Amino acid sequence: MDALPEHHEDPPKTLLITLTGKDRPGVTSSIFSRLAAAGVEVLDIEQIVLRRRLVLGVLVTAPRDWKKLRTVIEETAAGLGMNVDVDRGVGDNKVRREGRSHVTIIGSPLKASAMAAIAGRIADSGANIDRIERMARYPVTAIDLHVSGTSPEQLRTLLAIEAATLGVDIAVQPANLMRRGMRLIVMDVDSTLIQGEVIEMLAAHAGHAAEVARVTEAAMRGELDFEASLRQRVSLLEGIDASALDEVYDAIVLAPGARTMVRTLRRLGYRFAIVSGGFxxxxxxxxxxxxxxYSRANELEIVDGKLTGRIIGDVVDRAGKATALREFAEKVGVPEAAVIAIGDGANDLDMLNAAGLGIAYNAKPLVRSAADTSVNVPYLDAIVYLLGISREEIEAADAEFGIVTPAPPVA
Structure with missing residues (x-):
């Protein structure tokens, strides 16, 4: 009987080395020292540390005696108390597919079932999750997914339905330079930058708080013409002493995280504007x-120290907000695509649509359905996670200026 021919394996072109285990100083340098001795080229590398557990992946060219390198790497890993896999013949680091997006997920809490559903919808679309980063773990959990293979527009439409079903916030943005550039942020004021409505606070001084609140709510839902409803409400302020404006201002409560968001993004060169149907x-x-x-709002007429119940000049309404956004963008020198608009009411819709990214913040259903994305957690600074800025980066920057953030609960 003839002897069977000896089988010869084709040498691999690349090796993927995946190292996992408890993180400690010197792990990465030890592995790369062995790779350097073998004379290989590094084609790709990813490393994360999750709760002091290291995951290091390195794609390298395979040397002639690749089995010897595999043995050396395995012995090095064993000496470090780490686990290692060396896979032969994996593809090189090809350019990621067309259609790249950042998918930011914000939950409080963020359940595993929600992540499973979101990952499933991404897979159904034919896209792939290339990388996952945690942006924050407290007071909300924010995760950023790097996704390729489907257009951001298609992904946004698909995941908007999932977000509503799961009760989490999902923002989809193109993965391009715009996310890293200086941008203009234009915000509504009442129930966005601040808690509550200024006109209702003023109306309390005239005994008309409940009546004004009913009209305001209907206007924000889009059920009433904004200008007509505003003039109707302002007329009820006639006779109020102008000093009430100081009292109202002193009673204003900012949205949680408002100062943090402005402070953080100003450090990065962002510009801010507020555009309000208020005063x-x-x-x-x-x-x-x-x-x-920049700031734009309606001006209350004051005569002899009293509010007259009238407004001076044109009303800043739904169309006026969008006009102000475009004018501020021109002043700053950025395209509308580089503008982020944040609002909660129907009179913000034109402004949200005019911006490159329109964010409905704790908004009415009509507004949430029309905006690019929505944020429904009660923290305005959660918006910075959509821009690729992590909570750790914010706290580190604050610490340099002596601003101390309370420690989160141990998890």
């Missing part, structure tokens, strides 16, 4: 207090 006597002071560059 300049309040918004101008807010802008000065927070370091906001």
């Amino acid at each position: 300049s006597q309040i918004t101008d002071r807010l802008a000065e207090d927070l370091g906001i560059h």
Whole structure:
């Protein structure tokens, strides 16, 4: 009987080395020292540390005696108390497929079932999750997925349905340079930058708080013409002493995280504007207090120290907000695609649509369905996670200026 021919394996072109285990100083340097001795080229590398557990993946060219290198790597890993896999013949680091997006998920809490559903919808679309980063773990959990293979527009439509079903916030943005550039942020004021509605606070001084609140709610839902409803509500303020404006301003409560968001993004060169259907006597002071560059709102008429119940000049309504956004973008020198608009009511819709990224913040259902994305957690600074900025980076920057963030609960 003839002897069977000896089988010869074709030598691999690349090796993928995956190292896992408890993180400690010197792990990465030990592995690369062995790779350097073998004279290989590094084609790709990823490393993360999750709760002091290291995952290191390195794609290298395979040397002639690749089995010897595999043995050396396995012995090195064993000496470090780590686990290692060396896979032969994996593909090289090809350019990721067309259609690249950042998918940011914010939950409080973020359950495994939600992540499973989101990952499933991404897979159904034919896209792939290339990388996952944690942006925050407290007071919300924020995760950023790097996705390729499907257009951001298609992915946004698909995941918007999932977000509503799961009760989490999902933002889809193109993975391009815009996310890293200086941008203009244009914000609504009432129930967005601040908690509550200034006009209702003023109306309380005239005994009309409940009546004004009913009209305001209907207007924000889009059930009433904004200008007509505003003039109707302002007429009820007739006779109020102008000093009430100071009292109202002193009683204003900012949205949680408002100062953090403005402070953080100003450090990166962002510009800010507030555009409000409220009143300049309040918004101008807010802008000065927070370091906001531009402000536009309606001006209450005051005669002999009393509110007359009238507005001076044109009303800043739904269309007026969008106009202000475009004018501020021109002043800053950025395209509308580089503008982020944040609002909660129907009169914000044109402004949200005019921006490159329109964010409905704790908004009415009508607004959530029309905006690019929505944020429904009660923290305005959660918006920075959509821009690729992590909670750790914010706290580190604050610490340099002596701003101490309370420690999160141990998890």
